[in-house]
Each structure stands twice: as structure tokens, then as C-alpha cells.
Amino acid sequence: MINAVGRELPEKIGNYVVKPFMGIGKAVDDLPPVVSKRRPSLRPESGTKLLPTLEDAIKACGLKDGMTISFHHCFREGDMVIGQVLTAIRGLGIKNLRFAPSAVVNIKNPSVTEFVKDGTITNIEASGIRGELGDAVIDGLMENPVILRPHGSRPRAIESGDLMIDVAFLGASAADEYGNATGQIGPNACGSMGYAFVDAHNAGKVVIVTDNLVDYPCAPISISQQYVDYVVKVDQAGDPAKIGAGAARITKNPRDLMIAKRTVDVIAASRMFRQGFSFQTGAGAIAIACTNFLSERMEEAGITASFALGGIPAAIIDMYKKGQVRVVACSQSFDAVAAKAIVECPGVIEIDNAVYSNMYSKGCMLDKLNFGVLGALEVDTDFNINILTGSSGEMMGGLGGGPDVADGADISIVTLPVVRGRTPSIVPKVFTCCTPGTSVAVVVTEAGVALNPKHKYYEELKEDLTAANVKLVDIQDLCELARSIVGTPKPIECTDKIVAVVEYRDGTVIDVIRQIKR
Amino acid sequence: MALNIKQTAVAGTMESSDVMVTVKPAEGQGLVIHLQSNVLTTFGDQIRATVQEVFSDFGIRDAEVFLVDKGAIDCVIRARVQAAICRASGEGFNWKGEDK
Structure with missing residues (x-):
């Protein structure tokens, strides 16, 4: 079928059912009630949500093969949470996860690509995939297509049930042992945690990962304790030099x-x-x-x-x-x-x-x-x-x-x-x-x-x-x-394999990216 | 006038939008082109054709050419290859020829 911007799309891509882009404001969903994995839960018997290690938190959340995990990208390229959590998950032998961060930033040592290659991650949904992982995906690294959504479509997908998050691991530059967290203070402050809220509100389990445990209650509060299951303190959650060192200089170009x-x-x-x-x-x-x-x-x-x-x-x-x-x-x-x-x-x-x-x-x-x-x-x-x-x-x-x-x-x-x-x-x-x-x-x-x-x-x-x-x-x-x-550039040749689905903000498919023929 | 490639010579830089061209003697081997380019997929064939054309204009059959292209446009590639050929052959460029 052909969508409203003239792109040819299949009806289905693996298990993904394609809803073609029909034009702005033309999505025909009758909007059902918001879906959420969040459950009511009683206060922790131990009186604290603090667990000693990421492994303990992963086990306590009941993470299993095939589940969906999420992260925010507010630490940008200075993120040190994603690498540590994925390493801990791999150590526990959990596989075939759907990795659904708000964006995949180009983290190195370890790179996300390693976790795709060893089967820890088999599906990715994000707003973009840069760097090494992006290159590998477009060359056909993954069996299942990556689903790319603009920022506005991610909360939509989460609340509509398209993207159900089992466990959200949310990095914070300051947090207390009862789960109140923020990115605004601390040595590795990232500022706004705008991309973490929808995960905190809707994931099945929420883990705050911080390198800066402060006295209760943390202030300011971005993510509230009422959404948080566990807190883990790690040595470092972010690299301040890469989070965004200083003001960008004005271009001279x-x-x-x-x-x-x-x-x-x-x-x-x-x-x-x-x-x-x-x-x-x-x-x-x-x-x-x-x-x-x-x-x-x-x-x-x-x-x-x-x-x-x-x-x-x-x-x-x-x-x-x-x-x-x-x-x-x-x-x-x-x-x-x-x-x-x-x-x-x-x-x-x-x-x-x-x-x-x-x-x-x-x-x-x-x-x-x-x-x-x-x-x-x-x-x-x-x-x-x-x-x-x-x-x-x-x-x-x-x-x-x-x-x-x-x-x-x-x-x-x-x-x-x-x-x-x-x-x-x-x-x-x-x-x-x-x-x-x-x-x-x-x-x-x-x-x-x-x-x-x-x-x-x-x-x-x-x-x-x-x-x-x-x-x-x-x-x-x-x-x-x-x-x-x-x-005139020579047209880029592609195979029939779809490596990424590009969704529009209404959740319809505006385009797909096919594997490049080398 | 057919020129001879007598020595290794270089023209151009590794800056963005430029190309670094190295020409080496390769007696009896024909024209061997080694191309690295950040637009290889889209412009690789056109870059090779331009290089062949410039060598053919100079009447040179045998040479080994290395190009490290950072997205140079056609006239830049042409000029860098011409300069490398002149340096490799020890001959000056015939500026009058350009006007034809």
C-alpha cells in the first residue's frame, strides 16, 4: 500500500501491523482509555527502597526473558546508567529484551551493539539510533525492525498500549532512599528529566539509579516516590564532561x-x-x-x-x-x-x-x-x-x-x-x-x-x-x-528487508528504512 | 603531448570538501584507481570517470592513483588530479589549454 506521502509500505512487518500515514489529523483511532502497567503497591516492609546492587533490583523487579525495559536519554552521551544496567542484566542471563529508551545515544564501553549481538536485546524502539548501533542496524544486524518514534509519539505509544514497559531504569543525579529523584542537582546534574516522567508513571516497575544519594526528602522532586519501586546507588551515573560541558560556542561558519x-x-x-x-x-x-x-x-x-x-x-x-x-x-x-x-x-x-x-x-x-x-x-x-x-x-x-x-x-x-x-x-x-x-x-x-x-x-x-x-x-x-x-547522486540501492519503521506523531507509519545493498 | 609519471606526487588536502590525490608511476599496469570517499555509494562512479577523463586528457595510460575524498565537487577533483599529474611528471600545467 502507498501512504499519504507516497511511500510504499507492506501490510505487516514481522508482527508489526502497519497503519499507513493518512495525512495530518487523519488518524482514525477512536481513543480508548489510557493503558498502563503501573500497579498499586504497599510501602516496603523494610522501610526503605534502597537495594545494594543493580542485580538485586533487576531480580526484585522480576525481569524475565522477552520483557520490555526503558531508559531516558537526559544524560545524553554522558549516560553511564544504560551500560551498567545492561551489563547486570546480561550477567543474570536474561535475554530477548525489548530495549525502549527515549533515544539511543551513542554510548561506548560498553556499546549497545554488544548487547544486540549477544542476544540480550532483540527489539529496539526509540526516537533515533545513532553511531555504531545505527550503522549496524541499517546493515541488517537485527531480525526485527527498529521502531522509531518522534518524541511526541512515545508517550502516545506507551499510553495506548503499543509500548508496554515492564521495568524502567531511570538515572538521576540526586535521589533519596525512598525514590524521590531529580536531575537538577548533584555533581552530574543533567537538568530536566522530561523524558523520564511517562516511564515513571506507566512502567510495571520503576528503579531509580543514582550516584548521589541525598537525605530524605530529596528536593527538588522531579520523579515522585509514589511511582518508584527501588533505588540503587552506583559509583557514577553520568559523565559531566559529556552530559553537556558548557555553553556551545557561536559558529564562525x-x-x-x-x-x-x-x-x-x-x-x-x-x-x-x-x-x-x-x-x-x-x-x-x-x-x-x-x-x-x-x-x-x-x-x-x-x-x-x-x-x-x-x-x-x-x-x-x-x-x-x-x-x-x-x-x-x-x-x-x-x-x-x-x-x-x-x-x-x-x-x-x-x-x-x-x-x-x-x-x-x-x-x-x-x-x-x-x-x-x-x-x-x-x-x-x-x-x-x-x-x-x-x-x-x-x-x-x-x-x-x-x-x-x-x-x-x-x-x-x-x-x-x-x-x-x-x-x-x-x-x-x-x-x-x-x-x-x-x-x-x-x-x-x-x-x-x-x-x-x-x-x-x-x-x-x-x-x-x-x-x-x-x-x-x-x-x-x-x-x-x-x-x-x-x-546527480546515484540512487542508493536497498534490499527488501525492512530494518526500521518510521512512525509519525500519530502512530501511523510515514516511512520505512530498508537494508542498504553493499 | 603525452606526459610520463616519473615520481610520486601529491595534490590536495584532507579537509572537508577537498580530495587528496596521490599519483605514482605504474609502468605497464594501466590506470589503477584506489578510491576512498564519504560519498562512495552516490558519487563513486562519477569520481572514477572524472579521474579517467583527466588522465586520458594528458595522454597517460599507466599510473596508480590514490584518492582520499572528503566530498569534493567535480571541478575540485579535476583540479587536484591535474596538479598531482603535473607534479608527478615534472611538467608545468598548460594554462592556455584550459581556455579551449
């Missing part, structure tokens, strides 16, 4: 600066750029530069924003401290400055990822967003976005909240250069479709700004940008420009 400046030209030209507007810019090089230019432009215009949303870098905290943003809602903190700000600044708040992005909640914060700035690997002439696979079909990134932001924000702006090295970024057809073009309003490149004629704000934007003398180009011309610089 003139092309990226030009794209960032032009993006802010687009925002400032829009009639939605007014007192109390809201935005999300993200953490890439172009995004950080955008944030800084936006701050200048707001100062000139004499306006302030009501809120900034999503994964938060230091650049946004700077704006908060200057009084330019009233509330900073952090589903994740991208660096040490942002991590500390939640404790230091009353308007910088930790939010549950479901509050950030779940379209099947009673309204998520993305719904209130005016401008969303997104990065991409490829955009095609239908404005579809690829944020997963690189020029040779390799796994390059994760879905993150990109598809959610594009749909939720009034005006979604994709920023990218026309070519990267010899790889064209504006192409006739993206290799992997992650975000449907109908949700993308603007593409900003160094060669000009292209508006999507099918977007709901097209007429309004065209009028505003024309009035502000922003140079508009046709997306077809950008595509042709890219081709004229680098030539």
Missing part, C-alpha cells in the same frame, strides 16, 4: 551565520513576531546563532516572548536573564548552564515530554508555539523532511521532536545549506520521509527562502516577507542549484 540571520529575518517579518510571541530554536550550530540574532532583533523591536520551548541551551537562558523570555519550558537541558537554570530561575521550568509534544494528550505546549526552527539532513521539493538517514543511507540522527514541532508550531522553519560537501540537501525526493511537507512552512538556505504554497500560513507569510524584502525563491530552483553544484 559564515554560511551557517547567513542562514541563521536570514531565518531571523523571516521570523521578524512575520506578523506573529509581536509582544508575547513564542518560539523554539533547538541546539544545532545554526539554531544557537538564530537564538542570538533573535535576541538582538527582539531588543530592537522592543518586544519580549511569552515562552521558549523544548531542548534548552545556554543561549535561551541568557535571553531569560535579560528579561526577554517570561517562561522557559525545558523538556531537556542541553548544557550545564541550562541544567542549573531550572533551580536558579523561577521561570525556567522542567516539563514532562508528554506536556511538550504528545498530540494525544489534552493539549501539548507545542500547540501554543508561534515559531519552530528545525534542522534537517534533506528537504525535497514537496517540503518533506529527512532527519534520519545520510547521503549513503547511513543512520545520521534521531527524529527528536522535529515532526512534532513542525506540526505544532504555527510557522515551522527548516534551516539547512543547499549542499553539504558533495551531498545535496535540497533533493527531488528525500531518502527517508520523517516529517510531512504539509507541516513545513518555510525552508531557509544561503541561496534564498522558499515558502511552501500548501502550508496554512502561505498567503500571510508571502505578504509579510514580500513587504520586508526577504528574497523568495522556488524550492525547485534550490533543488536545481544543488544539482548544478554537485551533480
Whole structure:
């Protein structure tokens, strides 16, 4: 069958029943009650939830072959919880697990790949699989396809029963022996634990793993004791140098600066750029530069924003401290400055990822967003976005909240250069479709700004940008420009084996990734 | 004018968007191309064709060429290969020829 973005899909992939993407807002689910594995439980007889080792906690949770385990990715590449827990599980001889972290970050020593190769893990569901594991998966490492979901779709999947978590192992930079936990304080603070809430609320058993046991009660409390079964203290839960050392420096790349400046030209030209507007810019090089230019432009215009949303870098905290943003809602903190700000600044708040992005909640914060700035690997002439696979079909990134932001924000702006090295970024057809073009309003490149004629704000934007003398180009011309610089790449050949399923935020399948033919 | 590859010579860098080309003598072995590229899947064939074309323009049949490509576009590959050939043959580049 063919879905609404023209992708050919099978009816079933192993045991996975494919619900094709029908278009935004077209999913036909009659929404049944929320499903949860959480059970009522009495207070521990021993008076404490603290167990001596991870092995003890795994046994106490009753983890068995074939169950589903989950983790959050708030420690990013500095995560030291996943490796220790998987090693302990392997030591107990438990196999065939479904590994369902909020994202698979590129952890090394041990790498997740080892646990796939030895059969500890046989299924993966996450928002992205980078690095070594991603390369291995796309070369056909796993028998079962990896299921990739954008951030907004993970709480949806958990609460709908698509992803039932047996045991959640949640790293925390501070916790007490009764299970109250946070990422905001301690030597290895990661800031917001936004991706841990849905797991804590819905897993069958919840284990807090911390390297910083504090006196009862821990304060602040992110994850509450009422959801927590066990607490384990390990020597180290995170590597602060890799969690996000300091503020990212501003790029000096003139092309990226030009794209960032032009993006802010687009925002400032829009009639939605007014007192109390809201935005999300993200953490890439172009995004950080955008944030800084936006701050200048707001100062000139004499306006302030009501809120900034999503994964938060230091650049946004700077704006908060200057009084330019009233509330900073952090589903994740991208660096040490942002991590500390939640404790230091009353308007910088930790939010549950479901509050950030779940379209099947009673309204998520993305719904209130005016401008969303997104990065991409490829955009095609239908404005579809690829944020997963690189020029040779390799796994390059994760879905993150990109598809959610594009749909939720009034005006979604994709920023990218026309070519990267010899790889064209504006192409006739993206290799992997992650975000449907109908949700993308603007593409900003160094060669000009292209508006999507099918977007709901097209007429309004065209009028505003024309009035502000922003140079508009046709997306077809950008595509042709890219081709004229680098030539036409040979199409990537794939086998019939599906290695990954790409779900849209409503749980339908927007694309699949097939094994690359070598 | 047919040139002879007399010695090993290098042109280019390992920077992004560049290619490092090494040309070595290979008497009687034809043109042997060793290509490493981060766009091998998508542009490997085109890069090889460009290298062959440049060697053919110089009338060179025998040489061993090593390319470490970091996503160079066609005109860059062409220029680096030309420079490596001129250095390996000890001949200056015929700039007038470029205008034809």
C-alpha cells in the first residue's frame, strides 16, 4: 500500500501491523482509555527502597526473558546508567529484551551493539539510533525492525498500549532512599528529566539509579516516590564532561551565520513576531546563532516572548536573564548552564515530554508555539523532511521532536545549506520521509527562502516577507542549484528487508528504512 | 603531448570538501584507481570517470592513483588530479589549454 506521502509500505512487518500515514489529523483511532502497567503497591516492609546492587533490583523487579525495559536519554552521551544496567542484566542471563529508551545515544564501553549481538536485546524502539548501533542496524544486524518514534509519539505509544514497559531504569543525579529523584542537582546534574516522567508513571516497575544519594526528602522532586519501586546507588551515573560541558560556542561558519540571520529575518517579518510571541530554536550550530540574532532583533523591536520551548541551551537562558523570555519550558537541558537554570530561575521550568509534544494528550505546549526552527539532513521539493538517514543511507540522527514541532508550531522553519560537501540537501525526493511537507512552512538556505504554497500560513507569510524584502525563491530552483553544484547522486540501492519503521506523531507509519545493498 | 609519471606526487588536502590525490608511476599496469570517499555509494562512479577523463586528457595510460575524498565537487577533483599529474611528471600545467 502507498501512504499519504507516497511511500510504499507492506501490510505487516514481522508482527508489526502497519497503519499507513493518512495525512495530518487523519488518524482514525477512536481513543480508548489510557493503558498502563503501573500497579498499586504497599510501602516496603523494610522501610526503605534502597537495594545494594543493580542485580538485586533487576531480580526484585522480576525481569524475565522477552520483557520490555526503558531508559531516558537526559544524560545524553554522558549516560553511564544504560551500560551498567545492561551489563547486570546480561550477567543474570536474561535475554530477548525489548530495549525502549527515549533515544539511543551513542554510548561506548560498553556499546549497545554488544548487547544486540549477544542476544540480550532483540527489539529496539526509540526516537533515533545513532553511531555504531545505527550503522549496524541499517546493515541488517537485527531480525526485527527498529521502531522509531518522534518524541511526541512515545508517550502516545506507551499510553495506548503499543509500548508496554515492564521495568524502567531511570538515572538521576540526586535521589533519596525512598525514590524521590531529580536531575537538577548533584555533581552530574543533567537538568530536566522530561523524558523520564511517562516511564515513571506507566512502567510495571520503576528503579531509580543514582550516584548521589541525598537525605530524605530529596528536593527538588522531579520523579515522585509514589511511582518508584527501588533505588540503587552506583559509583557514577553520568559523565559531566559529556552530559553537556558548557555553553556551545557561536559558529564562525559564515554560511551557517547567513542562514541563521536570514531565518531571523523571516521570523521578524512575520506578523506573529509581536509582544508575547513564542518560539523554539533547538541546539544545532545554526539554531544557537538564530537564538542570538533573535535576541538582538527582539531588543530592537522592543518586544519580549511569552515562552521558549523544548531542548534548552545556554543561549535561551541568557535571553531569560535579560528579561526577554517570561517562561522557559525545558523538556531537556542541553548544557550545564541550562541544567542549573531550572533551580536558579523561577521561570525556567522542567516539563514532562508528554506536556511538550504528545498530540494525544489534552493539549501539548507545542500547540501554543508561534515559531519552530528545525534542522534537517534533506528537504525535497514537496517540503518533506529527512532527519534520519545520510547521503549513503547511513543512520545520521534521531527524529527528536522535529515532526512534532513542525506540526505544532504555527510557522515551522527548516534551516539547512543547499549542499553539504558533495551531498545535496535540497533533493527531488528525500531518502527517508520523517516529517510531512504539509507541516513545513518555510525552508531557509544561503541561496534564498522558499515558502511552501500548501502550508496554512502561505498567503500571510508571502505578504509579510514580500513587504520586508526577504528574497523568495522556488524550492525547485534550490533543488536545481544543488544539482548544478554537485551533480546527480546515484540512487542508493536497498534490499527488501525492512530494518526500521518510521512512525509519525500519530502512530501511523510515514516511512520505512530498508537494508542498504553493499 | 603525452606526459610520463616519473615520481610520486601529491595534490590536495584532507579537509572537508577537498580530495587528496596521490599519483605514482605504474609502468605497464594501466590506470589503477584506489578510491576512498564519504560519498562512495552516490558519487563513486562519477569520481572514477572524472579521474579517467583527466588522465586520458594528458595522454597517460599507466599510473596508480590514490584518492582520499572528503566530498569534493567535480571541478575540485579535476583540479587536484591535474596538479598531482603535473607534479608527478615534472611538467608545468598548460594554462592556455584550459581556455579551449
